[in-house]
Amino acid sequence: MSPEVQLPVPTGPLVRLRHVQYSYDIDPVLVDIDLNIEGGAFMGLVGPSGSGKTSLLRVLLGVLHPTSGTIERRPGLRFAYVPQVETINWNFPVTVREAVLMARPQRRWRPGATTEESRAVGEALGRLGIDDLADRHIRQLSGGQQQRVFLARALLAEPDLLLLDEPTSGVDVRTRHEVLHLLAELHASGLAIVLTTHDLNGIAAHLPTVVCLNREILGMGAPRDVLRPDVLEQTYGAPMDVLEHAGLPLVVDRRGAPIESIGARGRLRSA
Amino acid sequence: MLHWLAEPFQFAFLRHALVVCTVAGALCGVLGVYVTLRGMSYIGHGLSHAIFGGAAICAALSVNFFVGAGLWGLGSGLAVGAVSRRRIIGADAAIGVVTTASFAFGIALLGLYTRVKQSIDATIFGSVLGVTNGDMWLVIGVTIVTGLVIALRYRVLLFTTFDPDVAEVSGVRTARVEGLLMILLSAAILASMKVLGVTLIAAALVIPPTIARMLTNSFARMLWLSGVIGALCGLVGMYASYHLDISSGATIVLVSFAAFLVVFLATKGAGLKKTAGLHAH
Numbered sequence: 321m322s323p324e325v326q327l328p329v330p331t332g333p334l335v336r337l338r339h340v341q342y343s344y345d346i347d348p349v350l351v352d353i354d355l356n357i358e359g360g361a362f363m364g365l366v367g368p369s370g371s372g373k374t375s376l377l378r379v380l381l382g383v384l385h386p387t388s389g390t391i392e393r394r395p396g397l398r399f400a401y402v403p404q405v406e407t408i409n410w411n412f413p414v415t416v417r418e419a420v421l422m423a424r425p426q427r428r429w430r431p432g433a434t435t436e437e438s439r440a441v442g443e444a445l446g447r448l449g450i451d452d453l454a455d456r457h458i459r460q461l462s463g464g465q466q467q468r469v470f471l472a473r474a475l476l477a478e479p480d481l482l483l484l485d486e487p488t489s490g491v492d493v494r495t496r497h498e499v500l501h502l503l504a505e506l507h508a509s510g511l512a513i514v515l516t517t518h519d520l521n522g523i524a525a526h527l528p529t530v531v532c533l534n535r536e537i538l539g540m541g542a543p544r545d546v547l548r549p550d551v552l553e554q555t556y557g558a559p560m561d562v563l564e565h566a567g568l569p570l571v572v573d574r575r576g577a578p579i580e581s582i583g584a585r586g587r588l589r590s591a
Numbered sequence: 592m593l594h595w596l597a598e599p600f601q602f603a604f605l606r607h608a609l610v611v612c613t614v615a616g617a618l619c620g621v622l623g624v625y626v627t628l629r630g631m632s633y634i635g636h637g638l639s640h641a642i643f644g645g646a647a648i649c650a651a652l653s654v655n656f657f658v659g660a661g662l663w664g665l666g667s668g669l670a671v672g673a674v675s676r677r678r679i680i681g682a683d684a685a686i687g688v689v690t691t692a693s694f695a696f697g698i699a700l701l702g703l704y705t706r707v708k709q710s711i712d713a714t715i716f717g718s719v720l721g722v723t724n725g726d727m728w729l730v731i732g733v734t735i736v737t738g739l740v741i742a743l744r745y746r747v748l749l750f751t752t753f754d755p756d757v758a759e760v761s762g763v764r765t766a767r768v769e770g771l772l773m774i775l776l777s778a779a780i781l782a783s784m785k786v787l788g789v790t791l792i793a794a795a796l797v798i799p800p801t802i803a804r805m806l807t808n809s810f811a812r813m814l815w816l817s818g819v820i821g822a823l824c825g826l827v828g829m830y831a832s833y834h835l836d837i838s839s840g841a842t843i844v845l846v847s848f849a850a851f852l853v854v855f856l857a858t859k860g861a862g863l864k865k866t867a868g869l870h871a872h
Contacts, residue, residue: 378760381760383759383760400761401757401760401761403754403757407756408754409868410868411865411866411867411868411869412628412753412810412868413628413804413807413808413809413810413813413865413868414749414753414808414809414810415808415810418749418809418810418811419753421746422746422749422750422753423746423750423757423758423761424746425746426744426745426746426747429739429742429743430742431742431745431746431811457808457809459808460808477761
């Protein structure tokens, strides 16, 4: 036996959900959810509006507590949350620097940034390429830059797991590409990422793992295994076809037009 | 000119009133930033009416004004905060019913029990008469405590005001932060009610932050600018009140409004666009 003491390396999933059920009132919005979020996860939750995507995200965050079932988090797990840009009050008087710093717990009586904090804020902004915009008002930014501000705020918490609610909702195509690339970079640097999305072709098809959700998990795995007509019809209640384009699945409606987004009750918007 | 400036200092109560107006202006200006950004102006208005009822009951029962009205204000502040947090349709109406009833109750009680009926006018519109040493120290004390609390809890107050959902998710106890804000607001209203008057406190909570917002995009700057503007409006308004013999609350509001117009014209209306995120209701 070696006299050296093995340091306990955290193993197993970051978060493990077992038979999780959640109901706001009588009808459950989540039923029998079994889900492991592993260390290197890059996972997209898809499903129609009201399918429980946001509720599941809130269960993962610990804001909602399962009505039944269990949720286990790796001890000391740090996570950070990026809200939908549409929920942000862009008229609020905060500069980029202020918006990023506000999430950092205040350890002194003076509210200003410590030297260490200024460095951390500069680093987070630099990592996302917006360090030259620190003193701008949050309104005076492009869509992609606005998304980066809230990513920077999340990164300041040095999370192991990043949760994003509809990171590309309400942004243009260019911004969508920008955000996707950015997330891929963060994932490559070791961050586990879970996001919800309406965008099957623009986002979900590009992720390593997709989870189809409609109250229960109807499919989970690589996009080419999950984005299949039968699973999609079960999830959205609408018939869809799946083609292949540049090695990725491309979800189209019955006329063959690519699906842009899926709104309330599975209403499709095609290109 | 010098005489004009020095004249009010001959009387102790006017010296006190001058200090109270200036400090209360700063206090309401600073708290008003949170009030307007959170869309709680109506709550400020309602609270001042509710507290007036509590004050009148204390007068009728010969209980110490500040103890009774303070408890009353605190209670109504927390109750109103709890109701507004639930965001039920009609919560505003509930606040309206409770606070106006409390106000009416206060008017009735004051009418029945006080010897000097003019004091009702003074309470509603504010008066510089009879401001005591105690009144002055109360408003100074509340302002110091408020300043300290805002400095100590600056980030959670900002986070909760800007983005309550994410703050909650990030481990901020937003309900507590909101309760804290309600307590500060109740204390500020209580301390400045005498000179600003019940009905005009709302203006001291709304106009300086609006002016400050037109001048800056930074939260930290808005906070101190609003305090400075509130203090200046209180000071100038108090002088005007004394020399023109108009109620102090009214002159402070009119001075604030004049300042608003000046900034509005100076920013050529561009500043007004920035105030889109402020809510009077």
